[in-house]
Amino acid sequence: MQKTCASAFSGAAQATGLLVSSDSATLLPAQPRRFRMINSPMHQLTMTVLMTPTMSNFTGNVHGGAILKLLDEVAYACASRYAGSYVVTMGVDQVTFRQPIHVGELVTFLASVNLTGRSSMEVGIKVIAEDIQGKSVRHTISCYFTMVALGADRKPVSVPLFEPGTLEERQWQAAAIKRRDLRQQLEREHQAIKASVVAPEA
Numbered sequence: 413m414q415k416t417c418a419s420a421f422s423g424a425a426q427a428t429g430l431l432v433s434s435d436s437a438t439l440l441p442a443q444p445r446r447f448r449m450i451n452s453p454m455h456q457l458t459m460t461v462l463m464t465p466t467m468s469n470f471t472g473n474v475h476g477g478a479i480l481k482l483l484d485e486v487a488y489a490c491a492s493r494y495a496g497s498y499v500v501t502m503g504v505d506q507v508t509f510r511q512p513i514h515v516g517e518l519v520t521f522l523a524s525v526n527l528t529g530r531s532s533m534e535v536g537i538k539v540i541a542e543d544i545q546g547k548s549v550r551h552t553i554s555c556y557f558t559m560v561a562l563g564a565d566r567k568p569v570s571v572p573l574f575e576p577g578t579l580e581e582r583q584w585q586a587a588a589i590k591r592r593d594l595r596q597q598l599e600r601e602h603q604a605i606k607a608s609v610v611a612p613e614a
């Protein structure tokens with residue numbers, strides 16, 4: 413009984429940054445510890461979220477905006493952790509909801525830095541929805557965020573060069589280079605369209 417209380421207390425104390433000695437309930441100041449995240453390279457991040465009723469739209473499925481918010485948070489966490497600095501979202505492309513995500517499903521976001529520039533990073537995110545009762549999983553979305561690392565002065569700063577370590581990562585990087593070229597081409601075309609529209613007389 414005493415042990416149960418102690419371990420519950422220990423859990424609460426750890427959440428507040430205090431450690432409990434094993435032989436008594438004496439609170440000791442927490443010492444900084446170095447954790448190594450097993451199987452979690454710095455350029456990758458995984459997050460799983462349960463889809464709750466608060467995330468639903470009028471049809472009862474998950475609201476697209478709720479997924480977009482989570483995607484942005486995952487992209488931020490992945491890029492920021494990789495760069496070791498604050499980052500902002502420059503843009504996102506290819507978010508297409510081909511099938512709905514349902515309330516009650518577990519959604520896993522698999523994020524990876526695919527390509528780095530000087531200050532920018534492409535973060536690819538693959539979204540997997542798991543129907544817990546139906547015991548099935550499906551790939552719902554893949555999308556690509558451009559994130560830019562900023563310094564304390566809020567100006568772009570350089571990020572570590574990403575060097576792919578596996579064949580799959582080399583393929584993702586090659587695809588990311590093509591997407592970057594496509595984005596630049598699209599940007600030029602959008603500017604040309606904008607320039608072709610005559611502003612109405614004031």
Ligand SMILES: CC(C)(COP(=O)(O)OP(=O)(O)OC[C@H]1O[C@@H](n2cnc3c(N)ncnc32)[C@H](O)[C@@H]1OP(=O)(O)O)[C@@H](O)C(=O)NCCC(=O)NCCS
Binds near residue numbers: 531
């Ligand atoms: C991100 C930001 C600081 C970049 O400013 P900037 O003046 O364009 O800075 P730079 O010209 O140095 O470009 C920075 C990087 O962004 C990239 N970039 C610029 N425009 C881009 C675009 N349209 N698409 C993709 N990448 C772009 C550049 O290529 C550069 O990458 P690199 O350093 O790897 O070569 C600025 O645009 C900004 O503050 N945007 C708002 C971001 C934000 O608040 N997001 C949340 C919205 S609610």
